[in-house]
Amino acid sequence: MDSKEQILQKSAEAKEIFLPHISADPVIFGFDQNELKVLLVRMNYRKQWLLPGGFIRKDEDLDEGVMRVLKSRAGVTNVFLEEFAVFGKKNRSEFYFEDFDETLFQKQRFISIGYYALYNSADISPVMDDVSEACEWVYLRDLPTIELAMDHREIIEKALLTLREKISYKPIGYNLLPEKFTLSELQKLYEAILGKELNRGNFYRKIKNLGVLKKLDEQRRGGAHKSPDLYSFDEENYVKALENGLNNW
Amino acid sequence: MDSKEQILQKSAEAKEIFLPHISADPVIFGFDQNELKVLLVRMNYRKQWLLPGGFIRKDEDLDEGVMRVLKSRAGVTNVFLEEFAVFGKKNRSEFYFEDFDETLFQKQRFISIGYYALYNSADISPVMDDVSEACEWVYLRDLPTIELAMDHREIIEKALLTLREKISYKPIGYNLLPEKFTLSELQKLYEAILGKELNRGNFYRKIKNLGVLKKLDEQRRGGAHKSPDLYSFDEENYVKALENGLNNW
Numbered sequence: 277m278d279s280k281e282q283i284l285q286k287s288a289e290a291k292e293i294f295l296p297h298i299s300a301d302p303v304i305f306g307f308d309q310n311e312l313k314v315l316l317v318r319m320n321y322r323k324q325w326l327l328p329g330g331f332i333r334k335d336e337d338l339d340e341g342v343m344r345v346l347k348s349r350a351g352v353t354n355v356f357l358e359e360f361a362v363f364g365k366k367n368r369s370e371f372y373f374e375d376f377d378e379t380l381f382q383k384q385r386f387i388s389i390g391y392y393a394l395y396n397s398a399d400i401s402p403v404m405d406d407v408s409e410a411c412e413w414v415y416l417r418d419l420p421t422i423e424l425a426m427d428h429r430e431i432i433e434k435a436l437l438t439l440r441e442k443i444s445y446k447p448i449g450y451n452l453l454p455e456k457f458t459l460s461e462l463q464k465l466y467e468a469i470l471g472k473e474l475n476r477g478n479f480y481r482k483i484k485n486l487g488v489l490k491k492l493d494e495q496r497r498g499g500a501h502k503s504p505d506l507y508s509f510d511e512e513n514y515v516k517a518l519e520n521g522l523n524n525w
Numbered sequence: 526m527d528s529k530e531q532i533l534q535k536s537a538e539a540k541e542i543f544l545p546h547i548s549a550d551p552v553i554f555g556f557d558q559n560e561l562k563v564l565l566v567r568m569n570y571r572k573q574w575l576l577p578g579g580f581i582r583k584d585e586d587l588d589e590g591v592m593r594v595l596k597s598r599a600g601v602t603n604v605f606l607e608e609f610a611v612f613g614k615k616n617r618s619e620f621y622f623e624d625f626d627e628t629l630f631q632k633q634r635f636i637s638i639g640y641y642a643l644y645n646s647a648d649i650s651p652v653m654d655d656v657s658e659a660c661e662w663v664y665l666r667d668l669p670t671i672e673l674a675m676d677h678r679e680i681i682e683k684a685l686l687t688l689r690e691k692i693s694y695k696p697i698g699y700n701l702l703p704e705k706f707t708l709s710e711l712q713k714l715y716e717a718i719l720g721k722e723l724n725r726g727n728f729y730r731k732i733k734n735l736g737v738l739k740k741l742d743e744q745r746r747g748g749a750h751k752s753p754d755l756y757s758f759d760e761e762n763y764v765k766a767l768e769n770g771l772n773n774w
């Protein structure tokens with residue numbers, strides 16, 4: 277079965293199972309080599325990259341749906357997905373399935389609900405589904421060099437902006453670090469999310485003032501320089517800060 | 526035409542015009558007598574209160590749609606609507622139109638996109654549409670005493686939580702105040718949004734530190750006590766803080 281036949285077959289099934297006009301697109305961020313990356317898929321049908329999104333079943337809640345979509349398209353489970361924006365331009369997806377006529381389920385107008393998650397990608401490999409030929413992490417710095425389908429570049433950019441805004445008042449993304457980490461490693465995470473270099477002294481002072489870190493009686497050994505102190509999270513204060521934000525009135 | 530005939534007629538029109546399964550619900554907050562209120566409608570059909578929401582046309586962008594809905598249901602224009610959450614439980618609206626069968630457009634499953642706005646309600650009266658018998662501001666403190674349809678109470682609560690989180694890192698809601706205001710008036714606004722009393726000294730100190738206020742060479746006269754200073758916004762810093770948040774890394 278070639279990729280077009282496969283898409284037609286999926287369309288027939290989809291009409292029975294899924295709600296029309298609604299899709300979900302998860303933006304899964306990972307952190308690796310001091311850089312952010314995002315999880316993308318490429319279908320057999322067309323050589324553009326896509327977010328691992330999909331449709332919502334008539335018989336499931338939206339929250340269940342996006343988790344199922346992410347699992348089926350990329351093998352990803354156990355992430356905390358947060359809705360961040362809805363993409364509803366009327367012509368946003370009209371060119372992707374241009375080889376098909378209007379009866380194709382996948383070609384209709386979709387309003388897509390954008391979710392993001394921060395994913396500890398350390399030892400887990402994404403698993404692609406049967407309509408894809410690739411499911412991979414792509415570094416944010418490489419995004420300008422690849423072709424992204426529809427408005428998926430805009431969705432990723434908006435997710436990143438949300439992350440930047442969020443990190444200004446909540447200690448997010450710390451699950452991307454190992455259990456014990458140095459302040460320098462934490463600074464790299466902030467720099468990757470904010471997309472800019474930070475002054476080391478200012479950063480150390482501010483981050484300590486948040487009150488979410490616990491200094492351990494251990495150092496990171498093995499480097500050429502003085503062994504830096506290791507930190508972990510003060511679990512209780514961290515959860516509190518996640519719930520209430522960092523500025524209390 | 527009674528209210529049921531009217532709903533059936535609307536259903537027939539709606540099938541032609543609107544996307545199925547998608548609705549938008551705007552939560553419009555006003556500030557009055559030092560208290561927050563929310564804009565609600567009540568249909569002829571049923572004595573429960575509703576957000577002034579509606580459906581999205583097949584030929585309009587989502588953003589256009591929600592503005593049109595709000596204008597047509599409540600006469601409200603010129604507000605900055607911000608999407609804050611999506612409500613997608615599969616049975617969220619199944620009981621509202623219980624007197625009708627499944628062919629009714631309005632009775633199908635809807636995934637609703639929630640928007641909120643802060644509205645200066647000073648001298649504008651809401652205008653109701655032809656399926657409603659009321660379109661009114663309801664004080665938040667009165668919400669526990671009224672009947673709200675479907676999950677609209679949950680939508681309002683979630684909007685309020687969003688507002689609370691937002692005000693911890695952005696100077697929002699200042700458009701609810703007159704151009705010149707006292708610090709005491711500003712404190713009342715924060716207290717209304719946060720749902721708690723604030724210590725006056727702490728509040729004054731923190732709010733001045735944000736750098737978004739300009740002290741005027743005028744006082745509010747006429748009270749029994751010492752005339753308090755008037756403030757307005759430092760436009761430039763205010764816009765900057767709205768864009769970048771209050772904590773820069």
